Amino acid sequence: MRLAPVRHDGRARTSASRGCTCIRTLTGAPVPVRHQEAQPHLCVAGCTRIRTLAGAAAPVRRRGRARTSASRGRTCIRTLTGAPVPIRHQGAQPHPCAVAGAPRTRTPPPTRGTRMATTATTARAQLADARVYLCTDARRRQGDLVEFLDAVLAGGVDIVQLRDKGMEAAEELEHLAVFADACARHGKLLAVNDRADVAHAAGSDVLHLGQGDLPVPAARAILGDDVLIGRSTHAESEAAAAAVQDGVDYFCTGPCWPTPTKPGRHAPGLDLVRYTAALGTDRPWFAIGGIDLGNLDQVLEAGARRAVVVRAITEADDPGAAAAEFAKRLREK
Ligand SMILES: Cc1ncc(COP(=O)(O)OP(=O)(O)O)c(N)n1
Ligand SMILES: Cc1nc(C(=O)O)sc1CCOP(=O)(O)O
Numbered sequence: 414m415r416l417a418p419v420r421h422d423g424r425a426r427t428s429a430s431r432g433c434t435c436i437r438t439l440t441g442a443p444v445p446v447r448h449q450e451a452q453p454h455l456c457v458a459g460c461t462r463i464r465t466l467a468g469a470a471a472p473v474r475r476r477g478r479a480r481t482s483a484s485r486g487r488t489c490i491r492t493l494t495g496a497p498v499p500i501r502h503q504g505a506q507p508h509p510c511a512v513a514g515a516p517r518t519r520t521p522p523p524t525r526g527t528r529m530a531t532t533a534t535t536a537r538a539q540l541a542d543a544r545v546y547l548c549t550d551a552r553r554r555q556g557d558l559v560e561f562l563d564a565v566l567a568g569g570v571d572i573v574q575l576r577d578k579g580m581e582a583a584e585e586l587e588h589l590a591v592f593a594d595a596c597a598r599h600g601k602l603l604a605v606n607d608r609a610d611v612a613h614a615a616g617s618d619v620l621h622l623g624q625g626d627l628p629v630p631a632a633r634a635i636l637g638d639d640v641l642i643g644r645s646t647h648a649e650s651e652a653a654a655a656a657v658q659d660g661v662d663y664f665c666t667g668p669c670w671p672t673p674t675k676p677g678r679h680a681p682g683l684d685l686v687r688y689t690a691a692l693g694t695d696r697p698w699f700a701i702g703g704i705d706l707g708n709l710d711q712v713l714e715a716g717a718r719r720a721v722v723v724r725a726i727t728e729a730d731d732p733g734a735a736a737a738e739f740a741k742r743l744r745e746k
């Protein structure tokens with residue numbers, strides 16, 4: 414199926430296209446959103462539409478769930494190949510994808526300033542309280558993403574990041590919509606890795622940047638002040654800088670141990686955790702790298718009060734129970 418962009422500005426759709434692209438605005442910057450359906454879908458309350466992706470007809474229905482404070486987006490559930498896929502629509506207004514009765518001019522975006530201030534404040538308070546930060550892939554091998562996210566978020570994960578390296582942006586956004594919906598159900602924070610444009614399009618609460626990723630000011634230029642930004646640090650100088658750098662909301666120090674999740678990354682070990690603890694910074698920071706329930710006490714003894722984990726939860730027999738144990742032990746310190 415060849416997709417061609419179509420603007421909902423009164424121009425005719427190209428006949429060759431079964432998909433459409435409409436432009437929506439979140440913070441003044443135009444963000445292209447591709448709606449892949451044979452029929453124009455109605456992203457307005459109560460709509461049900463049939464759309465086609467790869468030839469399969471599937472229902473699209475509006476979901477009337479209330480948003481949590483952690484979530485700014487709206488969520489529709491659509492079904493592609495049998496599995497429900499939540500799609501979050503940014504903005505307080507239904508976005509103008511409706512063709513029947515669609516506005517010919519775009520609905521103005523919400524006034525971000527007032528509406529976002531409370532949300533950003535809430536998100537920063539949640540970050541301050543956070544203890545367990547999970548990075549996970551999209552569970553394509555297991556095929557259990559929704560169940561997995563519900564289990565770990567109910568168990569005690571405070572922030573969940575989609576970290577699935579090499580995924581194309583469109584697919585990442587599809588998965589992020591599932592993450593966003595899960596975070597909204599549980600009132601937890603959603604994090605995007607590496608890409609400010611994807612964080613913006615997904616309506617993420619958090620963007621995580623490594624030392625080689627986009628510089629913080631460049632990410633802030635895209636995201637504004639309301640999205641939380643985190644930094645990776647692997648050396649004392651980097652941790653000291655991240656503790657004071659403008660625009661940084663939290664940072665991570667590690668790896669505590671060499672880890673196959675980040676092959677080739679030198680592990681500064683628990684000395685860096687001890688150094689960071691000694692900084693005495695009020696800025697939230699997390700230990701990362703090789704942490705599991707067997708060595709967590711060493712991480713705590715080195716002075717960390719927050720941890721980022723991947724395998725210890727994603728590969729656990731019972732991810733929800735593993736998350737709960739991490740949360741319990743990090744919170745009782
Ligand atoms: C919460 C969190 N901490 C550290 C990282 C690692 O970031 P980075 O060094 O950019 O490496 P990649 O994950 O991008 O491979 C992270 N993603 N999240
Ligand atoms: C993604 C990542 N970043 C690191 C850093 O030190 O910045 S360590 C790491 C992988 C952590 O995975 P696991 O919990 O499976 O060891």
Ligand SMILES: [Mg+2]
Pocket residue numbers: 606607621622623626
């Ligand atoms: Mg990165």
